[in-house]
Amino acid sequence: MLKDALEVVRLSPAPMPEAPLQGPAQALYDALSHGAPNAGLLARARNFLNVRLQEVHDRPSDMPDDLRECAAWMEGKAMRVGRLYADYLAARRRGGPCRYFTSRAHALYFLRSIAPTKLVDGAWLYGLVDHWDDTRFHPLIRIYLEELGDGVPDRNHVAMYRKLLAASGCGRWDDLEDDRYVQGTIQLALAYDSEHYLPEIIGFNLGYEQLPLHLLITAYELDDLGIDPYYFTLHVTIDNLATGHARKAIDALRLAMPAGSDAQAFYRRVIDGYLLNDLGAGTESIIRAFDLERELVRILRRKSVFGRHMHSDYCRVAGKSVNEWLADEALIPEFLAQLQRHGWIRRHRDPNDSPFWKLLVGDRAAMFGVFDEYELQIVHDWIAGDAGRGDADRFGSEPERETRRRMSFRARQTLLGGEETRTADDAADAGDFDAPVRALQAALVGRRTRRERMTMLAPLLSPARHASPEGLLATRLFSEELRSSY
Ligand SMILES: [Fe+2]
Incomplete structure (x- = not known):
């Protein structure tokens, strides 16, 4: 029976790619991703930004009222982050669990979800490059050029993130929820309208370039899961307050502030720009939003649109053909339950014990290539269930992980220093x-x-x-x- 099913599935044509579902932020993000906007698109982007700015205008901000207090304020925030991270490390050394990622699938879900933001890293500063002959804007231009790796491919943050997505099997991310596109769209809208939003750009930059606790924890836990954390550790070093982007962000504000009565209105707009950082899906809300089974069901629903025509009537589970199960998206949870009841899926143990998993992976798997690497990780971790918990601890004891972390950092520095970097x-x-x-x-x-x-x-x-x-x-x-x- 299983053999018949395998043969029939193997003869089926490859599935068609699913159509992306576009929300308003994604639509604008995609339009702005093509380059300098025409007048109509620029007006749409400006309207988008104005609505976002109205949204944050009355929100409380932790920025000081006086520009002269900004350096001390940022220093205080950086110290607090340092203390909280030390507490986190101490808890982990005592054997505490990961705070963010429950599995490798969870971490990949996060990497995909922030892709729209990370693939326009630094974009909000682009408009400043036209002002290269005005030294007031050099701190901002220097930040932008550093985001671009000064033209060295291995140091260009966007290129680095693309590589990370590809290496993690997350190359496709056009099916994300619309709130994942809000930050990236804000950044692209600011990129092409700097003449209109200079104070907001400076404020947005001030918020973005401070070192957040979640960046430190993310880097640590990705490393635990065997995912290259370099993109994140790099930002830990360049966002530092002593000499890095955080310091330049304050310098930029100081240099650009107008004198006299205009200063107050300018500074108010800086605060609004700073508050734009809070919109859309943030790191912690994305991490909290992950639900392994819900993500599995979402993936299967999307596959079912084409999969419902791909199977033969010989493939039957609990009296229904697979095509019948897939014909109605609402049946997917029940289909999963029946696959378990009939032995196709054996949860909470090694996925290789499940015939369903063997249909998906391996050289001769009948459904090889139907699921991409990210989707396979979701299926894998769901099947593994409790047996897969503590993946993070399978990479050795804490002292061993600490040694590996230091070694990998040193190795990478050596690599970057010694590598023939292709320009x-x-x-x-x-x-x-x-x-x-x-x-x-x-x-x-x-x-x-x-x-x-x-x-x-x-x-x-x-x-x-x-x-x-x-x-x-x-x-x-x-x-x-x-x-x-x-
Ligand atoms: Fe960056």
Whole structure:
């Protein structure tokens, strides 16, 4: 019976990709992801931002009323985060559980959910690059260029996050709930309208560039689960208050504040921009929103739209064909229950004991390729259930994990220092794939003044283009020009 089912499923055509479900924030995010908006799109983005700003305007803020107190305020917050993290580490060393992630699937769910935000990392500062000849904005431009890795591919935060998603099997994330797109959309809307929202950009930056406790805990727990935490540990070091982005964020505010009676109105708008950080889905709310079984059912519902036509009537469970089970999304939970009752799924033990799991994985699996890596992790962890709990503890004792954590950090520094980092112009002779790089190099030859070169380079630093080969080259050249302008 099982063998018949395997044969029939194996003969079925590959499933079609599911259509994405788009909400309003995602629709605007996608539109702004293509590059500089036209007047109509810019008006939509401005309307979106104005509504968001109204939403936060009357909310309480912890920012001090006086700009001169900002440095001390940020220092106090950083100290508090340091103390809370020390408490967390002490609890973990005493054998306490992970605070955030209950399983590897949970961590991958988080990585996917923040993808829309992380793939536009730094975008809110893009509009400042046109003001490269005004030293008041250099702290903000320096932050932006550091987000872009100064044009070095392995240090470009967007490229790094893309790699992390791919390495974790989370390359597809277009089915996220709409609130996951709110932060990224705010960032893209600010990117293309800096002339209109300068105080808000400075305030947003001030909030974004402070080191939060959740970043430290996330990095620690991803490492525990065997997921590369480098993207997160990197931000721990660059957001520091002594010399990093947090310090530059305060410098930027101080330099941009107008004198006299305009100062108060400007500062009020800075606070509104700061409060924009609280909108949409945040780290902790995303982590709390995870429900393994609900996520499994959601995935199966999406698969069922195409899967209901893919199985033969020979595939029967509890008197119904698989196509009949999949014909109605509401039946999915009952279908899962019947798969357990009839021995296809044996929960709370090694998933390899379940015939259903064997349909999904392995070279000759009948449904190989139907589920992507993230979806397989969800299925795996749900089947493993209680037997999979404590995954985090399977990676050795705490002293062993601590040693590995330090070693991996050192190894990575060595790697970054010693690696032949491929820059965009190394690939200038790579044929059609690098034609835009060659075109940029050729176009720059005729640009004799710094202003001409910067005007040509700046559009390539946009959120849509900076992680491309020509964008990386442009970033590197822009960065060098800016340094030599001092
Ligand atoms: Fe970043």
